[in-house]
Amino acid sequence: MSAIIEINQLTKCYGDRTAVKDLNLTVYEGEIFGFVGPNGAGKTSTIRMIATLLQPTSGEIRVAGHPVHSNPRAVRRAIGYMPDFFGVYHDLKVWEYLDFFAACYGIRESVRKTIIDELLDLVDLSHRRDDWVEDLSRGMKQRLCLARTLVHDPQVLILDEPASGLDPRARIEIRELLIELARLGKTIFFSTHILSDVAEISTRVGIIEAGEIVAVGALDELQQQVLARRTVQITVLDRLEEAQEILRASTGVVSAVELLAAGSNGRKTIEIEFSGDDASLSELLAGLVKQGIPVVNFSEDRKDLEEVFMRATRGVVS
Numbered sequence: 001m002s003a004i005i006e007i008n009q010l011t012k013c014y015g016d017r018t019a020v021k022d023l024n025l026t027v028y029e030g031e032i033f034g035f036v037g038p039n040g041a042g043k044t045s046t047i048r049m050i051a052t053l054l055q056p057t058s059g060e061i062r063v064a065g066h067p068v069h070s071n072p073r074a075v076r077r078a079i080g081y082m083p084d085f086f087g088v089y090h091d092l093k094v095w096e097y098l099d100f101f102a103a104c105y106g107i108r109e110s111v112r113k114t115i116i117d118e119l120l121d122l123v124d125l126s127h128r129r130d131d132w133v134e135d136l137s138r139g140m141k142q143r144l145c146l147a148r149t150l151v152h153d154p155q156v157l158i159l160d161e162p163a164s165g166l167d168p169r170a171r172i173e174i175r176e177l178l179i180e181l182a183r184l185g186k187t188i189f190f191s192t193h194i195l196s197d198v199a200e201i202s203t204r205v206g207i208i209e210a211g212e213i214v215a216v217g218a219l220d221e222l223q224q225q226v227l228a229r230r231t232v233q234i235t236v237l238d239r240l241e242e243a244q245e246i247l248r249a250s251t252g253v254v255s256a257v258e259l260l261a262a263g264s265n266g267r268k269t270i271e272i273e274f275s276g277d278d279a280s281l282s283e284l285l286a287g288l289v290k291q292g293i294p295v296v297n298f299s300e301d302r303k304d305l306e307e308v309f310m311r312a313t314r315g316v317v318s
Helices: 043-050 072-078 094-104 109-122 138-149 168-183 195-201 219-226 240-248 278-290 305-314
Strands: 003-014 017-028 032-036 058-063 079-082 156-160 187-191 204-209 212-217 230-236 253-258 268-274 295-301
Touching (some): 003 043, 003 187, 017 043, 043 058, 043 156, 043 187, 072 079, 094 138, 109 138, 138 156, 204 219, 204 305, 212 219, 230 240, 230 278, 240 268
Parallel strands (some): 032 204, 079 156, 156 187
Antiparallel strands (some): 003 017, 003 058
């Protein structure tokens, strides 16, 4: 994959306060990259620097090969930026709003109507094209502003809290729209506080805390980075005590206890805390089978993004 956003040693200071500190990050073409962190972690400052709206104190950012510092106009052509608090012109109709921004990007009047029709269809607002912007619901305004970021057909979408303040249905609509845009070849970099949305649609996630990246990767990778121990449940037909002895003597097994809830048909379940990698986990199962232990289920209890986020931003290692 080719890098489309490259951030190297990025720092932003506001007086004596450092909002972003020596941040390094790479986002690849076609990704849906979720950028998460607690309030004040530096998400919006980072996004504004990528979008050329804020000057870094130091460091370098390149978007689609263009350096933000020396060629901001090329970067603005390559990105579609949607801030957390966006502005709409209430005295315009929906189609006029998009037409205005298309004109700002120098798109010829002869092709603007086709572009606007396609965008309204994409964000499911064709039936509201002649309505006043002020008459739209918040969710519809959010979709309209997302359409606005697409009028010049950018390579990258930079979205700051795109689902902020939306009801559950509107959030789902925005989420499905982002997935569709990724299918169309757009790279999406978005920040959010809604961890379920990140887990649902992101190909990779970056967690920022106090201006520094503390973890980056797909959810499975983050679980391994942040959670040093893994919880695995092993169900056996019999020979429970022997299985526990084998497990407790195995490398990487921190503990092995029987779950109190009885399994069906006399089955027993052992829960282990395991500190090894996938290969070691596979060897553990092979060892049980080799010893003739009748294993009928072997599964890892995967932690969700919320657990990973809480551990990463607290600096806690399980």
